Amino acid sequence: MTAARSVLVVGESLAGTTAVRHLRALGHAGPLTLVGAEEQGAYSRPPLSKVVLKDPSADETLGLALDGLDVDVIRSPAVAADTDRRTVTTADGRRIGYDALIVATGAGARRLAAPGQRGELVLRTLEDARRLRARLADATSAIVVGAGFLGMEVASACAARGIPVTVVDTDRPLERVLGAYLSAEITARAATHGIRFLQASGFATLTGDPVRGVALPDGTELTADLVVTCAGEIPCVDWLEGTGLAGRLGVGIDHACATTVPGVFAAGDVTYLRAQGTQPDRRAPFWSNAVAQGRAAAASALGLPLPGPAHDDYFWTEVTGLSVKVVGRLPLLGEPTAVQGSVADGRALLTWNHADGTSTAVAYGLRKPVAALRALAATSSSD
Ligand SMILES: Cc1cc2nc3c(=O)[nH]c(=O)nc-3n(C[C@H](O)[C@H](O)[C@H](O)COP(=O)(O)OP(=O)(O)OC[C@H]3O[C@@H](n4cnc5c(N)ncnc54)[C@H](O)[C@@H]3O)c2cc1C
Incomplete structure (x- = not known):
């Protein structure tokens, strides 16, 4: 027998589907509900920037299947949670009870557009990737705001189509993640592929309505056919308002993926690891971490020992x-x-x-x- 009689997982993507698979693999035979917000169900995001922008046939290969598992899948976003009564309410009006809840609602793209400013392009979902791919087909110039791994992958997709692209950021390409040594190598390599880097002294503002360019604090203005914002992600926690579970960094968890609220666990890009000893609060919104945490959250929700560490420090990217x-x-x-x-x-x-x-x-x-x-x-x- 396992501790939780019914388990509810909110967020149908990598962390959520990993948790669901492991709940069943660990012997949970009771009710299991998965709440998702995207019509097409779970799919893998890393190929969106690496393959989908180039190849429409890749759209069909991304699914994260749950075949054969006895799971009640509800595709309607969670809009509220009551952790005293142990219920979650969805947009279509259902109220779902749980003994254990796993929060796996990931993150959305951080946007830079002013209120009402139209036409900002981001890349977080399959729908975003399809929209961007259509725009890439006839663009003759591009600006990417943000020189992190996503920005450099989008710039690489532009370069692969022969579209001259300028990447704008306050830090050099990938420097925040990979450090100065590899950043210098990657920046030089990118330049030979037509990716120009512009280091800004402060944050860029999107210009035009619809968006057609960026303005930098030193007065520089750039325009292009295509402007893509790759400025990080924001944890999807609106639905947890009033529960005390979430703050600016997302949902705080410990090494067992437990939150501060009894019966509630969390995994993936929605989380941050709470400060411990000299280690500060830390977000690690990467693929391998979402998998490790999905597994750990499943075990913790059932009151079982962890199958392994609840974090994984493997990360990959592709530039040009x-x-x-x-x-x-x-x-x-x-x-x-x-x-x-x-x-x-x-x-x-x-x-x-x-x-x-x-x-x-x-x-x-x-x-x-x-x-x-x-x-x-x-x-x-x-x-
Ligand atoms: C384009 C792209 C490329 C990437 N490339 C790499 C890479 O090369 N290497 C790497 O390590 N990582 C990469 N990542 C990051 C990796 O994809 C994420 O770490 C991973 O997807 C996190 O999974 P998750 O399940 O925690 O969150 P997400 O994948 O963000 O999924 C969360 C799900 O919850 C849903 N949701 C949100 N709110 C609600 C709600 N209220 N109710 C119900 N459902 C909700 C969302 O719609 C979404 O389907 C990439 C990400 C992107 C976007």
Whole structure:
């Protein structure tokens, strides 16, 4: 017998479907309900920027199936939760009871448009990707606001179509995530593919209605056929108002994905790991983390021991056709040790040793199984 008689998972995407699969795999035989907000059901987001923008046939390959599992799927967004009565209300008026609730509502794209300003393009959903792909078909110039992994992937999609693109940010490309060393290499490589980087002294403002450009604090104004905002994400927590579960960073969890409210657990991009010791509150909105947390939340909701750590520090991206796979702590400060190849040649295996004795391993433009990267990060650590 398991602790929770009925489990409700809100959010039908990676963290939510992982939790559902693991609830059943762990032996939960009671009622299981999954509440989703997107008509087409769960799908994988990383290919949206890497494949879907280029290839319409990819749209059909993204589904995250729940085949064979006995799950009551309701496609109507949650609009309120009452954690005293243990109920969640959906937009279509249903009130669903639960013994354990798993919050997996992810995040939405951060938008920069002023109230009422039309035509801002973002990339978070399949619908966004289809809209952007249609616009890419006849664009002759593009601006991407934000030089994080998503911004650089969108810029790469523009470059792959021969569209000159300017990426604008206050920090250099991928520097916040990967550090100065790899940022410099990636920026130089991107330039050879027609991706120009413009470092701004402050935040960009979108101009035009519909949006046609950006204005920078130093007075610079740029215009293009296409302006895409890739300025981060905002946790989807509106429906949790009044529960005390959520703040600006999302839903705070501990290492077992438990929130501060009894019977409520959370996983994926909607979460942040609450401060512990010298570690501050920390968001890690990446694929592998959503999977690890989906599993952990399922076990915790059933009162079972964790199947493994509730976080995973594997991350990957692709810039101008070059894949960068990372296992370990970020950002990467200083210079790496080259274990194999060289960054200048576009194929290298690198490690960074951190002050706390841990290491990060990076496969730069090199095919390397994640397991091998994990082993390299572990053997390079000094403790
Ligand atoms: C274009 C793109 C590329 C990416 N590439 C990479 C990559 O290369 N590597 C990597 O590690 N990560 C990548 N990511 C991040 C990765 O996709 C996310 O970490 C992952 O999708 C998080 O899963 P999630 O289930 O927590 O949240 P989400 O995928 O955001 O899903 C949350 C779901 O909850 C639904 N929802 C929201 N509010 C409600 C509500 N009130 N009621 C019911 N449902 C609701 C949403 O509609 C959504 O379907 C990428 C993300 C994007 C957008």
